[in-house]
Every structure is written in C-alpha cells, then in structure tokens.
Amino acid sequence: xxxxxxxxxxxxxxxxxxxxxxxxxxxxLTDGTWTLLDPDSLIDTVTxxxxxxxxxxxxxxxxxxxxxxxxxxxxAPRWYKLLTINGxxxxxxxxxxxxxxxxxxxxxxxxxxxxxxxxxxxxxxxVSSTIQCVGTVLTRAGTANQNYGAFTINGQSTGSxxxxxxxxxxxxxxxxxxxxxxxxxxxxxNVRVASGSRPANxxxxxxxxxxxCFGVGTRSSWDTVAAGDDQRIRLGYRAxxxxxx
Numbered sequence: 001x002x003x004x005x006x007x008x009x010x011x012x013x014x015x016x017x018x019x020x021x022x023x024x025x026x027x028x029l030t031d032g033t034w035t036l037l038d039p040d041s042l043i044d045t046v047t048x049x050x051x052x053x054x055x056x057x058x059x060x061x062x063x064x065x066x067x068x069x070x071x072x073x074x075x076a077p078r079w080y081k082l083l084t085i086n087g088x089x090x091x092x093x094x095x096x097x098x099x100x101x102x103x104x105x106x107x108x109x110x111x112x113x114x115x116x117x118x119x120x121x122x123x124x125x126x127v128s129s130t131i132q133c134v135g136t137v138l139t140r141a142g143t144a145n146q147n148y149g150a151f152t153i154n155g156q157s158t159g160s161x162x163x164x165x166x167x168x169x170x171x172x173x174x175x176x177x178x179x180x181x182x183x184x185x186x187x188x189x190n191v192r193v194a195s196g197s198r199p200a201n202x203x204x205x206x207x208x209x210x211x212x213c214f215g216v217g218t219r220s221s222w223d224t225v226a227a228g229d230d231q232r233i234r235l236g237y238r239a240x241x242x243x244x245x
Contacts, residue, residue, distance in 0.1 A: 063221050081212055
C-alpha cells in the first residue's frame, strides 16, 4: 500500500498516513465485541462466513412499524459497540467521518428485508430519536432490485437499479451535531448506479460516547418473517477523527 508521510511541526518524526486504498474493517458479529439488543427475541442465530453475516430469524407473525427502522419506536434487533479509533473512544465533541459499506446476497430472498449500519448515540433505546442512528441503509422486497441509501434517525433516501449490488456511504458528525449521510449505489464492478444524500440535522449533548450500530428489520410495517428465514449481509466501516486547528 502506498504510504504518504506528513512531518509534524516541532521536529517530531513523520506521521504515517496510509489514506490511499484504505480498506474497510469488516464486521463480524460473532467476534465477541458486539452486543445484541433484541427486545422481542427475533434473532435465532448469527454466523460469519469470512465476509458476510448470516442472520437467521425466529418467526414474526404480525408486522409492525416497530421493526422497520423508520418509525418513531424501534424494537428491531441491532448489534452495537463503542466506536473507538486506535483504541481511543470518540465522543459527540469530535469531528468524525464514518465510511460505510453495505451489501446483501442476492440469493437470500426469504422475506422483505431491511438493514442499517452506522453510528448511534444510544443504541440501547427503543425510541428512534434517542437512538439517533445515522448511516447507510439497505431495503429489498423479495427478488426485486436492491435499494441502498442514506439513513438518518428514522428516515431514509435511497436509490436503485437493475444492476445495484452494494452501497457505499459517508457520514459526517461532530461538534455535538449529526450532519448528513451521503451514498453511492454501485454495481458488481463498482460503477455508480445511483447516489444521493440526506441531512440528519440533530444536536447531541456534549461528551456523549458514540457507538457503531448494525440493525436489521423488515422493509414495511406489514411484512412478516417465518421461523428460519435468513439474510446474508456484509458490513464494513472505517472511521476518521479530524484534527481541527
């Protein structure tokens, strides 16, 4: 990987900045670092196959807005952990850029699915305006086209196309404020299919710890899930804290 160096004033040694071809960190929900919050016991099992997480559901016999991630209340399953960079916890005071990769397996079509990945203020809450999740979203109805886009608190803006294969997003937060989420929908060759953005425009109390959050749910409030239905999803992230003079 090519390395660029920047000399810090005061005679200190060069700081290595490998910002070219910076890889996403792949999420493995089984690695012991993630906590599952599943208020209604909808998750049966989760396994990791080296690239994707395979999530098997228990039955959801009656659809509800509580499980779609875009309603006022949110009882959908989510995994979370503290957001750290090089071992340092980041807070709402820091200026951050969070890059995200979200991808679903086209062959997993058991139910009308949704997934979100991003940053959250309080992932343990069941109220969307308290969770304050901002990131990238995936929705898909059966075998229809994959939709990817920007997710902000309890709303989304998405794009799609016949060749849609993955979504890449960028979230800007900091200074005690949740900014915008932007996205590109890419095909399997990483050529842009659609793009867009969505503002969050929400303030955050000073000094709050920030979390990574990965959630799953149904696409619409009337969708149901049969026991044993599953989804196979890849999620990657990379966070950068800016030094602001």
